[in-house]
Amino acid sequence: EDQVTQSPEALRLQEGESSSLNCSYTVSGLRGLFWYRQDPGKGPEFLFTLYSAGEEKEKERLKATLTKKESFLHITAPKPEDSATYLCAVQDDYKLSFGAGTTVTVRA
Amino acid sequence: DAGITQSPRHKVTETGTPVTLRCHQTENHRYMYWYRQDPGHGLRLIHYSYGVKDTDKGEVSDGYSVSRSKTEDFLLTLESATSSQTSVYFCAISPDRAKQFFGPGTRLTVL
Numbered sequence: 649e650d651q652v653t654q655s656p657e658a659l660r661l662q663e664g665e666s667s668s669l670n671c672s673y674t675v676s677g678l679r680g681l682f683w684y685r686q687d688p689g690k691g692p693e694f695l696f697t698l699y700s701a702g703e704e705k706e707k708e709r710l711k712a713t714l715t716k717k718e719s720f721l722h723i724t725a726p727k728p729e730d731s732a733t734y735l736c737a738v739q740d741d742y743k744l745s746f747g748a749g750t751t752v753t754v755r756a
Numbered sequence: 757d758a759g760i761t762q763s764p765r766h767k768v769t770e771t772g773t774p775v776t777l778r779c780h781q782t783e784n785h786r787y788m789y790w791y792r793q794d795p796g797h798g799l800r801l802i803h804y805s806y807g808v809k810d811t812d813k814g815e816v817s818d819g820y821s822v823s824r825s826k827t828e829d830f831l832l833t834l835e836s837a838t839s840s841q842t843s844v845y846f847c848a849i850s851p852d853r854a855k856q857f858f859g860p861g862t863r864l865t866v867l
Binding site for chain 1: 760787789796797798799800801804806812814846848853854855856857858859860861
């Protein structure tokens with residue numbers, strides 16, 4: 649059974665204080681690893697797809713990396729508008745298995 | 757934003773009543789999904805569809821049924837709602853079984 653574990657559960661940052669979120673996974677055959685952002689009261693919003701170890705993707709202050717057992721989402725010099733819950737998911741054939749998420753709060 | 761709408765957005769109902777949630781897309785994507793999201797559990801797949809009238813169960817399908825008679829509509833039915841089905845329900849669509857785009861969600865409360 650696929651398992652996705654995200655850590656930490658919550659992260660409080662000062663504006664400009666860079667940090668990283670972790671997503672560790674076990675899956676029989678990884679077809680893709682996905683990062684989503686979710687704001688309160690809204691549906692998840694797609695950020696990145698990673699397919700193979702060593703791959704990196706960037707978008708503004710966010711950078712996602714992938715190894716054989718985990719992925720990291722690095723937030724560089726975060727701003728208050730980066731406050732959200734970040735979800736990680738792995739694809740196994742037809743479905744995505746999601747982690748419980750990391751809630752990031754960035755204080756001005 | 758991907759063209760996905762969910763209705764209703766909020767619903768309060770009583771235990772034992774049937775409830776139907778609707779997902780409508782304007783993207784003509786083949787794959788559609790229903791998830792529920794609960795604190796501490798993340799998103800869990802209820803049912804999914806890989807074409808008109810083609811559906812299959814996800815990991816938490818007990819107590820739920822689905823139907824897809826048109827490409828654009830995917831209905832989720834709770835045959836007899838229970839308090840354990842109080843949750844936020846999300847519909848998602850995908851053109852290729854990989855990247856999924858999510859709707860705004862329906863908050864369901866079963867009293």
